Amino acid sequence: MKIVFTATEKGWDAKISKRFGRAEGFSEYDTENKELTWYSNQENKDSEHGVGIQAAQLVVSLNPDVVITGGNFGPKAQQLLSLPNIKLIDEAGEITVREAFQKFKKV
Amino acid sequence: MNEIVVISGKGGTGKTSITSSFVALESQNMVIADCDVDAADMHLITKPEILDQEDFYSGKVAKIDSDNCVQCNQCINVCHFNAISIINNRYVVDPIACEGCSYCYKICPVQTISMKNRLAGEFYISKTRFNNILVHAKLGIAADNSGKLVTKVREEAKDIADEERVDYLLIDASPGIGCPVVAALTGADFVVIVTEPSYSGLHDLSRVLELTKKLKLKTACILNKADINIEIAGKVKEFLNRESIPILAELPYDKKFTEAISKGKTIVEFDNGIIREKIENAWKEIKNKVT
Amino acid sequence: MQVAIASGKGGTGKTTLSVNLSYYLAREFTRDGQKVLLADLDVEEPNSGIFLNGDVTHKEIKYRLVPKWDESLCTLCKRCANICQYNALAFIGISVVIFPELCHSCYLCSDFCPENALPMVRHRMGELIKYKINDSFDFVESRLDIGVEQATPLIKESKKFIEKSKNQYKTIILDSPPGTSCPVIEAVKDVDLVILVTEPTPFGLYDLKLAVDTMRELNKKFAVVINKYGIGNNDIDNYCKDNDIQIIGKIPHMQTAASLYSGGKILIDKIPEIQKEISTIANNLQNIIIKS
Numbered sequence: 157m158k159i160v161f162t163a164t165e166k167g168w169d170a171k172i173s174k175r176f177g178r179a180e181g182f183s184e185y186d187t188e189n190k191e192l193t194w195y196s197n198q199e200n201k202d203s204e205h206g207v208g209i210q211a212a213q214l215v216v217s218l219n220p221d222v223v224i225t226g227g228n229f230g231p232k233a234q235q236l237l238s239l240p241n242i243k244l245i246d247e248a249g250e251i252t253v254r255e256a257f258q259k260f261k262k263v
Numbered sequence: 264m265n266e267i268v269v270i271s272g273k274g275g276t277g278k279t280s281i282t283s284s285f286v287a288l289e290s291q292n293m294v295i296a297d298c299d300v301d302a303a304d305m306h307l308i309t310k311p312e313i314l315d316q317e318d319f320y321s322g323k324v325a326k327i328d329s330d331n332c333v334q335c336n337q338c339i340n341v342c343h344f345n346a347i348s349i350i351n352n353r354y355v356v357d358p359i360a361c362e363g364c365s366y367c368y369k370i371c372p373v374q375t376i377s378m379k380n381r382l383a384g385e386f387y388i389s390k391t392r393f394n395n396i397l398v399h400a401k402l403g404i405a406a407d408n409s410g411k412l413v414t415k416v417r418e419e420a421k422d423i424a425d426e427e428r429v430d431y432l433l434i435d436a437s438p439g440i441g442c443p444v445v446a447a448l449t450g451a452d453f454v455v456i457v458t459e460p461s462y463s464g465l466h467d468l469s470r471v472l473e474l475t476k477k478l479k480l481k482t483a484c485i486l487n488k489a490d491i492n493i494e495i496a497g498k499v500k501e502f503l504n505r506e507s508i509p510i511l512a513e514l515p516y517d518k519k520f521t522e523a524i525s526k527g528k529t530i531v532e533f534d535n536g537i538i539r540e541k542i543e544n545a546w547k548e549i550k551n552k553v554t
Numbered sequence: 555m556q557v558a559i560a561s562g563k564g565g566t567g568k569t570t571l572s573v574n575l576s577y578y579l580a581r582e583f584t585r586d587g588q589k590v591l592l593a594d595l596d597v598e599e600p601n602s603g604i605f606l607n608g609d610v611t612h613k614e615i616k617y618r619l620v621p622k623w624d625e626s627l628c629t630l631c632k633r634c635a636n637i638c639q640y641n642a643l644a645f646i647g648i649s650v651v652i653f654p655e656l657c658h659s660c661y662l663c664s665d666f667c668p669e670n671a672l673p674m675v676r677h678r679m680g681e682l683i684k685y686k687i688n689d690s691f692d693f694v695e696s697r698l699d700i701g702v703e704q705a706t707p708l709i710k711e712s713k714k715f716i717e718k719s720k721n722q723y724k725t726i727i728l729d730s731p732p733g734t735s736c737p738v739i740e741a742v743k744d745v746d747l748v749i750l751v752t753e754p755t756p757f758g759l760y761d762l763k764l765a766v767d768t769m770r771e772l773n774k775k776f777a778v779v780i781n782k783y784g785i786g787n788n789d790i791d792n793y794c795k796d797n798d799i800q801i802i803g804k805i806p807h808m809q810t811a812a813s814l815y816s817g818g819k820i821l822i823d824k825i826p827e828i829q830k831e832i833s834t835i836a837n838n839l840q841n842i843i844i845k846s
Binding site: 178205227228230 | 411418449450
């Protein structure tokens with residue numbers, strides 16, 4: 157299974173980002189090979205229109221099963237992410253990627 | 264930290280008078296975002312000292328280097344914004360009409376068109392005379408108020424509010440229901456609509472309310488100039504009651520509002536009577552409702 | 555003659571002036587079947603209609619063109635999503651999703667699609683209604699649908715509609731949206747004169763300066779009307795004098811006006827002082843137009 161977290165920087169101890177479209181980047185955890193990979197969102201983050209759309213395209217291309225963010229997915233991002241049937245978890249709060257993963261494992 | 268947005272359906276309802284009063288009342292425990300970037304007035308009353316300033320770029324604009332232009336006319340043919348014309352035998356882009364789609368840039372056979380970043384305004388972080396931080400901006404002439412500048416003002420203010428650990432982020436939104444308003448409202452904890460008892464006020468109030476309902480935001484209302492038309496004030500109240508929107512205050516039509524503005528003061532600094540009391544109570548109630 | 559009525563900020567009396575001036579011009583400055591047209595182009599919050607009663611003579615839904623994805627033709631080359639400057643197209647898995655509210659109708663994706671899989675189709679943005687108020691006065695109102703984010707395309711379409719019947723009217727008054735951004739630019743484009751409405755307060759002055767800068771940038775001929783004259787201070791008078799800006803009218807501040815306005819009433823029928831000032835503005839307008 158692949159889980160994607162919105163994050164402020166790379167690594168397990170980074171904070172979960174409260175924004176989706178304007179998140180600094182995305183950490184992807186693959187439960188098969190137990191690797192955490194970082195994808196920067198810098199290029200999308202600063203564009204003027206449709207940041208959520210750009211970010212959603214990046215995330216969907218990673219083919220995840222679950223996406224977790226600290227705040228809300230925007231309406232446009234949410235529309236796109238739900239097309240390939242990805243499980244979306246929002247309002248995770250101000251916690252680290254590690255804490256978010258622990259919390260997620262319990263549900 | 265709580266995000267409170269003050270908004271009005273139409274202009275001239277006294278939104279800035281009321282917002283600036285909240286600023287004066289709460290002082291240091293607040294960061295303010297003036298998201299009404301089209302007509303940012305908050306600084307006229309809060310007289311801020313600018314701490315930081317930067318240019319704001321948004322979107323692109325086409326530029327033709329006429330030295331290499333072969334005058335094939337393809338750019339003019341493909342532009343759906345009529346932004347390219349021939350002046351003194353040269354092909355020229357009207358930067359006001361150009362929407363930056365880059366069609367001309369893509370089609371030019373001799374690659375003599377380039378896409379430049381568009382300077383869309385200025386962005387400021389300031390300290391007001393009430394010692395709180397005000398984030399504001401000035402949109403350039405003919406710039407597209409796409410919501411990007413509003414989002415930037417709002418997010419920058421939010422970051423500062425988080426860093427400074429203040430309890431309130433106060434957002435002054437522009438009137439209307441378009442994208443700058445949506446950008447200002449998204450994610451708010453509480454929305455205060457300032458309205459007046461006129462048919463246009465009532466009409467615009469219902470449009471704004473439709474929007475806050477759609478975004479599922481907690482909303483209350485301040486009825487300003489409540490006594491200019493008792494009959495319509497009744498209709499506004501009836502409407503709000505039906506929609507289950509509480510009224511935080513009913514303020515009288517009073518020339519003190521204009522006098523205060525003319526002296527560069529907030530109404531709560533200028534008036535010590537009933538107006539001040541009502542605004543103070545409204546602010547207290549807002550604080551109770553968000554926590 | 556086409557005159558746009560604009561202001562840097564809302565609530566200065568743009569609609570009051572538009573409605574009362576149009577009404578007055580229709581009553582006093584028309585003869586032998588001449589007519590006046592008022593068009594409310596403040597499409598986000600059209601309010602002129604509140605003051606006017608008439609019969610609907612025409613109604614149309616307004617559309618603009620946006621691409622539509624034809625799945626059967628698409629080869630998933632992604633060129634459209636890469637080329638769009640507004641991120642209005644997204645490429646998700648094996649489908650293209652289009653966001654009409656972000657699209658500027660530039661045709662780039664549609665024309666560059668090698669398979670013609672993105673034809674441009676109509677997309678509803680609002681409604682235009684034309685009313686007959688009386689024999690010498692017509693009124694057009696354009697209204698943006700809730701949730702539609704771009705006002706400029708609807709203003710552009712409404713102006714095209716007005717342009718078609720332009721010759722029927724002696725005077726056309728355009729109630730413009732407030733501010734200095736794209737919708738205003740579109741509204742004042744091609745008019746003979748812009749009237750900037752302001753009020754004598756520091757807010758009014760600041761917003762007037764922004765509006766004046768905009769008109770100068772656009773090379774537009776403009777003049778100022780001060781509303782609620784008598785409150786606040788003389789800073790507007792002084793500013794206009796120092797900058798050679800003509801003030802063509804000063805509508806006095808009266809609480810009865812605020813009260814009548816709030817009830818959706820035409821002011822010139824009820825308040826002689828305001829009728830007098832509207833008549834001054836109307837005469838000044840004629841003089842400016844004759845001169846140019």
